[in-house]
Amino acid sequence: MSIEARIADLGITLPAPAAPVAAYVPAVEVNGLLHISGQLPFREDGTIVTGRLGQDVDLAQGAEAARRCGIMLIAQIRAALGGDLSRVERIVKLGAFIASTDDFTDQPKVANGASELMQAVFGEAGRHARSAVGVPVLPLGAAVEIDAIVAIRPL
Amino acid sequence: MSIEARIADLGITLPAPAAPVAAYVPAVEVNGLLHISGQLPFREDGTIVTGRLGQDVDLAQGAEAARRCGIMLIAQIRAALGGDLSRVERIVKLGAFIASTDDFTDQPKVANGASELMQAVFGEAGRHARSAVGVPVLPLGAAVEIDAIVAIRPL
Amino acid sequence: MSIEARIADLGITLPAPAAPVAAYVPAVEVNGLLHISGQLPFREDGTIVTGRLGQDVDLAQGAEAARRCGIMLIAQIRAALGGDLSRVERIVKLGAFIASTDDFTDQPKVANGASELMQAVFGEAGRHARSAVGVPVLPLGAAVEIDAIVAIRPL
Numbered sequence: 001m002s003i004e005a006r007i008a009d010l011g012i013t014l015p016a017p018a019a020p021v022a023a024y025v026p027a028v029e030v031n032g033l034l035h036i037s038g039q040l041p042f043r044e045d046g047t048i049v050t051g052r053l054g055q056d057v058d059l060a061q062g063a064e065a066a067r068r069c070g071i072m073l074i075a076q077i078r079a080a081l082g083g084d085l086s087r088v089e090r091i092v093k094l095g096a097f098i099a100s101t102d103d104f105t106d107q108p109k110v111a112n113g114a115s116e117l118m119q120a121v122f123g124e125a126g127r128h129a130r131s132a133v134g135v136p137v138l139p140l141g142a143a144v145e146i147d148a149i150v151a152i153r154p155l
Numbered sequence: 156m157s158i159e160a161r162i163a164d165l166g167i168t169l170p171a172p173a174a175p176v177a178a179y180v181p182a183v184e185v186n187g188l189l190h191i192s193g194q195l196p197f198r199e200d201g202t203i204v205t206g207r208l209g210q211d212v213d214l215a216q217g218a219e220a221a222r223r224c225g226i227m228l229i230a231q232i233r234a235a236l237g238g239d240l241s242r243v244e245r246i247v248k249l250g251a252f253i254a255s256t257d258d259f260t261d262q263p264k265v266a267n268g269a270s271e272l273m274q275a276v277f278g279e280a281g282r283h284a285r286s287a288v289g290v291p292v293l294p295l296g297a298a299v300e301i302d303a304i305v306a307i308r309p310l
Numbered sequence: 311m312s313i314e315a316r317i318a319d320l321g322i323t324l325p326a327p328a329a330p331v332a333a334y335v336p337a338v339e340v341n342g343l344l345h346i347s348g349q350l351p352f353r354e355d356g357t358i359v360t361g362r363l364g365q366d367v368d369l370a371q372g373a374e375a376a377r378r379c380g381i382m383l384i385a386q387i388r389a390a391l392g393g394d395l396s397r398v399e400r401i402v403k404l405g406a407f408i409a410s411t412d413d414f415t416d417q418p419k420v421a422n423g424a425s426e427l428m429q430a431v432f433g434e435a436g437r438h439a440r441s442a443v444g445v446p447v448l449p450l451g452a453a454v455e456i457d458a459i460v461a462i463r464p465l
Contacts, residue, residue: 022263023270024285028247030306031187032341035248038286092338093345097288105451108332115333130334131348131457133407134447137289141260147286151340177418178425179440183402185461186342190403193441252443292444296415302441 003085006121007074017075018042021139027080032089032154034080038097038147039072040140041065050141053134054104057143066096066113069146073114074121077150090151091118091128097145100134107132114146158240161276162229172230173197176294182235187244187309189235193252193302194227195295196220205296208289209259212298221251221268224301228269229276232305245306246273246283252300255289262287269301313395316431317384327385328352331449337390342399342464344390348407348457349382350450351375360451363444364414367453376406376423379456383424384431387460400461401428401438407455410444417442424456 007014020026020037027036041049041064049065051057057065073094074085081087096111098104111132118126128148138145162169175181175192182191196204196219204220206212212220228249229240236242251266253259266287273281283303293300317324330336330347337346351359351374359375361367367375383404384395391397406421408414421442428436438458448455 020285022285022287023267023274024249025282026284028245028282028284030245030247035284035304037284038288090338090340092340094334095286097286100447102446105447105449107447107449112333119333127335127338129336129338129345129347129457130330130332131405131407131455132332132449133348133445133455134449135288136257136291136446137255137260137262139260139262139287145286145288147284149345175440177440177442178422178429179404180437181439183400183437183439185400185402190439190459192439193443250441252441290443291412291446292410292415292417294415294417294442294444300441300443302439 003121010120012071014075014078017079018072026076029080032152034150034152036073036076036148038145039069040142041068041144042072048140049143051143052099052101053110054101059106059109062110062143063113065144066111067117069144070114070117073146073148087153088122088125088150089153091122091126092149092151094128094130095147096130096132097135097138098132099138099143107134158276165275167226169230169233172234173227181231184235187307189305189307191228191231191303193300194224195297196223196299197227203295204298206298207254207256208265209256214261214264217265217298218268220298221265222272224299225269225272228301228303242308243277243280243305244308246277246281247304247306249283249285250302251285251287252290252293253287254293254298262289313431320430322381324385324388327389328382336386339390342462344460344462346383346386346458348455349379350452351378351454352382358450359453361453362409362411363420364411369416369419372420372453373423375454376420377427379454380424380427383456383458391462397463398432398435398460399463401432401436402459402461403439405457406440406442407445407448408442409448409453414444417444
């Protein structure tokens with residue numbers, strides 16, 4: 001099954017990749033490594049999942065927000081690869097920042113929303129290293145922000 | 156125009172690169188990638204821009220602090236390259252940490268102080284991926300800390 | 311002196327590498343770079359050093375927690391290299407997240423617990439770039455989390 005087929009099978013329609021909210025670019029490729037800028041949890045209607053874990057975002061909503069970041073990461077990867085996701089050799093690393101109250105300590109379960117998506121979409125190639133940390137606040141009030149490093153095959 | 160000329164044109168004098176405040180080194184190069192340690196917003200007089208966005212540092216001051224981190228990043232890159240900034244192939248990624256109150260959500264506008272500098276100095280090669288997140292506090296009370304990954308040309 | 315001998319000389323017994331607390335893997339190698347997931351400060355008995363700098367963890371305890379993260383990083387590196395630490399070419403970068411109250415600004419001194427370990431174990435090859443930032447809270451309430459990028463020699 002192709003990666004595009006797996007994405008469809010998961011009921012996911014990749015969105016138009018979000019434009020950076022500031023003076024940078026969504027992705028830079030160099031020497032076979034693609035660095036993807038931190039992605040926010042956009043909904044289909046263009047709004048963002050905002051709030052803080054431990055306060056106004058529960059665990060399921062947080063994991064869903066992380067999954068939305070993951071979908072946007074995949075959309076950015078596809079755009080950077082000219083539409084050809086089969087060039088993904090490995091999801092190398094996810095960096096997950098979780099907006100958290102001082103006593104919320106389940107950041108890994110939240111970040112799993114993105115990690116499980118990567119494995120569902122890319123299979124073995126989706127198994128990545130990761131860090132997940134709590135932060136007090138994120139751009140635009142987002143609940144989650146995730147960046148990524150991806151290894152890609154030469155053309 | 157050379158990169159050095161562009162830096163002069165911007166009215167910037169690169170400072171002596173800051174010594175690490177602890178047991179690490181400012182930059183490590185391996186396989187054409189240069190990893191630069193997190194840089195703090197040093198002023199010309201050696202003091203640091205301290206404080207927190209949303210409290211005692213406003214947006215303009217925050218962006219200026221980010222720009223100072225960017226100047227120090229460039230000073231570290233130049234030192235790591237033995238003075239030859241023309242070897243910069245691409246600014247690949249900036250990681251921006253912004254000291255923020257819980258309700259300050261304009262981290263991207265702050266980080267732009269560094270991002271716009273990179274593009275002004277390096278042109279197309281300065282267009283980078285980025286993450287920007289809020290944190291409660293940074294070393295020495297700094298308002299901003301930024302690290303970087305830079306692709307360099309072989310000698 | 312071999313790296314294993316140096317580790318023994320420091321009185322360190324590398325633990326079994328910790329299993330990821332969620333849906334990711336401890337390390338991914340690609341193109342000679344090994345990305346290690348964020349490691350927590352496990353004690354020998356499997357418990358974690360929890361708490362916050364500036365509140366219930368003092369500087370010495372924080373540096374010791376960072377050292378424990380460093381020991382776990384080395385254990386993960388060894389496991390990823392099939393037991394052969396002599397393949398470590400360079401510790402390239404540590405990313406240190408320190409659970410901190412809003413007014414604790416000595417993150418660099420805390421992170422030194424890991425940085426000094428890397429230099430004691432790997433010598434010149436252990437001299438790395440680093441970022442160290444304060445965060446309000448970490449997974450499982452840990453006091454410190456550290457991830458790493460390591461350059462390795464081909465087999």
